[in-house]
Amino acid sequence: MRKIYVIGIGAGDPDHLTLQAAKAIGRTDVFFLLDKGEAKESMIELRRRIMKAYARPGRRVAEGRDPDRDRTPDDYQGTIADWRHRRSAVTEALISEHLLDDETGAFLVWGDPSLYDSTISILDEILARGETTFTYEVIPGISSVSTLAARHKIGLNRIGRPFQVTTGRRLAEEWPADVDDVVVMLDARQAFGAVDAQDVDIYWGAYLGTPDELLVSGPLAEVSDEIRRVRAEARERHGWIMDTYLLRRRDAG
Template identity: 45%
Template sequence: MITLILIGIGTGNPDHLTRGAIKALNEADLILLPRKGAAKSDLVDLRRSICAEMLSTPVPIAEFDMPERSSEGRYLDAVRDWHDAIARLWMESVAAHLPGGGSVALLVWGDPSLYDSSLRIAERLAPLGMPVRTHVVPGITSIQALTAAHGICLNRLAEPVLITTGRRLREDGWPTGTDSVVVMLDGGCAFQTLPPEPFDIWWGAYLGLPQQALVHGPLEAMGSRIVRLRADLSSRHGWIMDIYILRQRRHARIGEPERAEPEQTR
């Protein structure tokens, strides 16, 4: 029997790991690290650095090459096929490095429950012939890191907030029933599809890392700046992880618009 331990590691900063995460890493029989190609070598390097800093016991570490998701066909079909391919790679890695069974740890960005598919991939293992017990160690989410970096609350007083993706914002437009929206997994700057005047934006990339970048202000003034900055950072580092909050300046039940603070970039 395999116990699969999904450990939330925040945004890659070792300070984001909980004591429970460090304990789980040191008690694992095997740690699996995904490689995502030379352009994203920093991502596996961050995981290696976390292991080097946090391991006080000699836990074996194995790496595997992540498959690429197809850009053709229907999006959900491509994602499902991609998850199937990852599940098979997990099985092959475990069979090669832990044939007698035991516990396998995977380091998951943010928290395994929020816009991460590790839990869904784990559900594919039993039908493929590898029954597993799954244990989740929660981590700091990019949402928490973003609000902390900007020093803001996630929502207005007694008001809801919606968490969505760039693809859904682009396809569906602004959601009804809320004036605060968190947008994740947005490789195409979907905020450009909105009329900019009613919104303020709080954007962050590489949150908690030395290359952290933050921008805040009216969307009409900061949108194009974020697009340029995002492209520059992605080109410079070979990868980028970013997230942002959009908030309507005027809410029907509040009345007066909130003043936007001056733009901050660092």
């Protein structure tokens, strides 16, 4: 039976790779990479550096093209479902063609596989079709959320109070109920601009764990324009950006 590892490799710092992840990489015969285009070549390069450092001699790499998708769809749920279905077809073809019986393959997942990543659900979809068989194991990684808190030297929660992780799309609709600490991911539209900035602090980071890391923090009303400027300049320079932030109401105690 073929086996696949879904390995969280952290937010960008190779030192964030766990011992469990390093050992799994060392047992892998085939690494699967989905190319997102030249603008995100640096993300692929990190994976190549990790493979060079920890993978066994003679390991193979199978690359496929990640399907494009509409980033601002009218039907968000339907668009994502269609994209995942097309992505599962690419993934299944890679597994079928390149992973032999009794071999081990691996997907090196940015951050942690359990947090806003589609790899697990895509593998489940492939298995549900019943045409390609394998077992898989998920190995957790250090997420951008954990890295953000560490870089700003803050806790995500306060004593006796919850926090929530959400997306920029959901934040633009409303601040989540019953929480005063909100971690926001996947925010292409800078939804913090729609928040009532009074008595709210922001802890923002981009390219976390990489040499290009950027950090800004302070009262939202005072630093929101700076974040927009820094973010725009960085995106122009790199061709892509991945950022995360925590919004915190100061009157929560």
